[in-house]
Amino acid sequence: MKLTVTGRHLEIPPAVRQQLDTKLARLDRLMNDSAVSAQCVLSRERGMFVCELTVHAREDHTLHGLGRHAQLPRVLSLAVDKVFQQAQRLKDRWKTRRRVNGTSHDVRASADDAAPPEPRPRVIRARR
Secondary structure, X not given: OEEEEEEEOOOOOHHHHXXXXXXXXXXXXXXXXXXXXEEEEEEEXXXXXXXXXXXXXXXXXXXXXXXEXXXXXXXXXXXXHHHHHHHHHHHHHHHXXXXXXXXXXXXXXXXXXXXXXXXXXXXXXXXX
């Protein structure tokens, strides 16, 4: 995954870059290398650090997390945790789409190709 870190009105130390890289490596493992790129924008507003993290995944999915805190390492953790939760939800969605009632998507598609059963006549009203 390609990572871009931008600092607005502040200098980003190498330790912060490395910490962000290790946290995003965990996210990359979760998504099985489906994450394409990540952009992190760090800024300082009113005495608090702000981290906006945007991760682009396959099939035009965008995961976005925003963290605000007085300490810079805590800001990274908040933003990455929010993106991590979204990634877990997205991965779960991918799994449930692939597997419907215990069968894989390919098996279900081949079963749909079979001839449909003939419709039975509907009985509206019957009298004796």
